[in-house]
Amino acid sequence: MGLVPGLATGLGITFKEIIKTVVKGAETVQYPHEKEEPAPRARGVIALHEENCTSCMLCARECPDWCIYIEGHKELAPPRRAGGKPRSVNKLDRFDIDYSLCMYCGICVEVCPFEALFWSPEYEYSELKIADLLHDKTKLGKWMTTVPEFEAYEAGAEVKAKKVPALEKK
Amino acid sequence: MTAISDRRQLAYVASQAAEARVNLELETEGMTLNIGPQHPATHGTLRIVAQLDGEQVIQAEPIMGYMHRGYEKLTEVRTYPQVTTLVNRIDWLGSFANEVPFILACEQLMDIEAPPRAQHIRTILHEMARMAHVTLFLGDLGVQLGAITPVFYAFRDREHILNQIESATGGRFHPNFDRIGGVKDDLPAGWIAESKQAVRKIRDFCNTIEDLLFGNEIFQARTRGIGVIPADIGLSYGLSGANIRASGVDWDLRRDNPNGLAYDKVDWKVWTHPDGDSFARSWVRLQEVREACNIVEQLLDTLPKGPIMAKVPRIIKVPEGEAYVSTENPLGEMGYYVVSKGGLTPFRVKIRTASFNNMSITPWVLKGTYVPDVITILASLYFILGDIDR
Numbered sequence: 001m002g003l004v005p006g007l008a009t010g011l012g013i014t015f016k017e018i019i020k021t022v023v024k025g026a027e028t029v030q031y032p033h034e035k036e037e038p039a040p041r042a043r044g045v046i047a048l049h050e051e052n053c054t055s056c057m058l059c060a061r062e063c064p065d066w067c068i069y070i071e072g073h074k075e076l077a078p079p080r081r082a083g084g085k086p087r088s089v090n091k092l093d094r095f096d097i098d099y100s101l102c103m104y105c106g107i108c109v110e111v112c113p114f115e116a117l118f119w120s121p122e123y124e125y126s127e128l129k130i131a132d133l134l135h136d137k138t139k140l141g142k143w144m145t146t147v148p149e150f151e152a153y154e155a156g157a158e159v160k161a162k163k164v165p166a167l168e169k170k
Numbered sequence: 171m172t173a174i175s176d177r178r179q180l181a182y183v184a185s186q187a188a189e190a191r192v193n194l195e196l197e198t199e200g201m202t203l204n205i206g207p208q209h210p211a212t213h214g215t216l217r218i219v220a221q222l223d224g225e226q227v228i229q230a231e232p233i234m235g236y237m238h239r240g241y242e243k244l245t246e247v248r249t250y251p252q253v254t255t256l257v258n259r260i261d262w263l264g265s266f267a268n269e270v271p272f273i274l275a276c277e278q279l280m281d282i283e284a285p286p287r288a289q290h291i292r293t294i295l296h297e298m299a300r301m302a303h304v305t306l307f308l309g310d311l312g313v314q315l316g317a318i319t320p321v322f323y324a325f326r327d328r329e330h331i332l333n334q335i336e337s338a339t340g341g342r343f344h345p346n347f348d349r350i351g352g353v354k355d356d357l358p359a360g361w362i363a364e365s366k367q368a369v370r371k372i373r374d375f376c377n378t379i380e381d382l383l384f385g386n387e388i389f390q391a392r393t394r395g396i397g398v399i400p401a402d403i404g405l406s407y408g409l410s411g412a413n414i415r416a417s418g419v420d421w422d423l424r425r426d427n428p429n430g431l432a433y434d435k436v437d438w439k440v441w442t443h444p445d446g447d448s449f450a451r452s453w454v455r456l457q458e459v460r461e462a463c464n465i466v467e468q469l470l471d472t473l474p475k476g477p478i479m480a481k482v483p484r485i486i487k488v489p490e491g492e493a494y495v496s497t498e499n500p501l502g503e504m505g506y507y508v509v510s511k512g513g514l515t516p517f518r519v520k521i522r523t524a525s526f527n528n529m530s531i532t533p534w535v536l537k538g539t540y541v542p543d544v545i546t547i548l549a550s551l552y553f554i555l556g557d558i559d560r
Contacts, residue, residue: 006385013382014319027326039337041358064252105255105346110354119340156287156475157356 040148042121043104045135046097047143049165052116054090059108059117067101068108069094095137100130118164120146200228205544207236216529216555220536220544227544230536232529237559245519250276250350250486253516257506258344260523261557264303264500266295266335269348272519274430275495275508276350279488284430287476288352293432294365294469295335295347296497297462301372302331303500304459307552308379311452314549315392320383327375330368337361350486352479362470369463376460384453393448397535397547400446407534408527411502412454413551417446423498431497436468448550455552487514499524501557521560525553 021027029036038044055072071094076086109117120143127133150162206217215236221229241260245253257272258265270292277284284292309324332342338357339345347354383389399409401417414421422440424433441457443450488510496505502524509518528551535551536544 006387006390010382010386013378017323039333041338041340042336043340062249062252064248064255103255104341104344106340107251107255151358154357154359154361156473158475158477159356
């Protein structure tokens with residue numbers, strides 16, 4: 001077994017790759033200058049659609065590491081029809097997600113029965129202080145603008161495609 | 171006792187004594203070498219205490235548990251849907267493959283069978299996890315031997331598979347996609363065509379790495395005949411996966427026990443190698459990536475129509491009973507023994523991970539090897555620290 005053929009083939013491959021890189025450019029995404037687009041399903045950050053939340057606490061209870069904090073109170077809203085009884089509505093006081101604890105499992109988004117939580121593929125929210133990773137409901141609400149539309153499914157799927165609720169214009 | 175009278179015999183005894191004296195003078199004290207816990211060649215925090223005589227290892231003992239996270243205990247206080255989040259993190263390179271046996275064990279206890287479409291998606295993602303996992307192994311193998319280039323190619327080409335996993339499941343590393351009774355969501359439109367392209371890139375990578383590494387004479391000299399594990403020794407230590415197939419044992423759970431997965435619907439082959447050395451272990455893994463490409467391509471073409479979830483209650487309670495289900499992880503046999511008392515959480519989960527048993531052969535296989543070979547043998551045995559300690 002000579003020492004040349006295998007080594008020469010290997011060097012040939014490396015040389016080909018060098019040529020490819022010089023001609024086509026590097027495969028690496030030059031991050032701060034250009035951003036990579038994650039898949040629409042990517043679990044980046046959780047967005048809260050506050051109008052839909054009834055503070056039912058399901059997400060907080062199902063969260064494997066209990067990083068969702070919810071407080072709410074009941075309020076009387078005017079009746080829908082004239083002469084009716086005033087409705088009692090759950091108002092959200094506090095909805096915090098602690099991203100320093102979050103495991104990004106997506107269970108909260110999945111169990112939400114009122115479609116108040118959505119995944120956004122946004123990922124640029126690192127902080128210098130760990131306490132700043134606790135996102136309150138206004139901050140979580142702002143992520144709603146970055147939520148992409150749900151994708152269509154592959155042929156043969158029987159699942160109905162979901163829709164992201166339209167944001168109220170303020 | 172007979173007196174020594176013969177002259178030649180006397181001369182022989184005298185020469186032996188002289189040699190012994192010389193050996194005594196030359197004898198050096200044995201050295202204890204700690205490889206790890208913080209050492210790049212141990213892929214994490216594994217510590218190997220090796221007793222050395224010069225360059226030779228007399229005795230080696232792996233010390234595990236630096237990364238113990240107590241997953242078996244944690245599963246007892248998590249509901250069944252929450253457990254998949256945890257078990258994702260056992261073997262972090264092939265996360266999806268960790269979820270499957272747990273879900274299958276729960277399905278067996280609840281007497282549910284996932285619909286065919288879900289089974290196909292599961293199998294595709296399982297094999298994609300294997301591709302991503304072993305691709306990195308093939309690149310990493312070069313680094314352990316001093317060749318730096320393959321690992322860059324491996325990271326580059328693994329990305330295509332990870333992107334596919336991400337666009338289907340939402341998580342690059344921790345998919346958390348498998349549910350009791352099916353999978354979480356259906357595949358997005360265009361995923362099949364993109365996956366075929368990604369698989370083609372992995373095939374190209376396999377060809378590249380075969381020329382770059384497996385044909386290389388230095389690589390062959392460093393791995394052929396090193397760390398030989400005979401089949402009977404390997405079986406008695408409980409090796410599984412590619413490590414035992416490299417010793418010539420034709421054993422693959424994907425073929426022998428395809429419970430709840432679609433392996434029996436595809437035409438594929440189990441690769442074995444008669445040698446049992448480091449080269450054979452690496453070679454079998456290379457062939458397995460190619461076989462995984464085969465399986466995924468066939469399954470993508472034959473994806474059946476239909477639902478992706480069986481009828482499952484909203485709050486999952488698993489009836490009383492016990493079940494053990496194991497599947498072929500990228501590392502070997504991974505199994506979950508789930509004991510349920512009928513509640514919301516498992517009563518006890520025993521996790522059988524492949525790396526832990528694969529690791530147990532190290533004292534035997536490292537005995538008498540040389541220090542540079544320790545690294546190649548460990549690399550070719552291929553373990554993930556999270557998988558050992560869990």
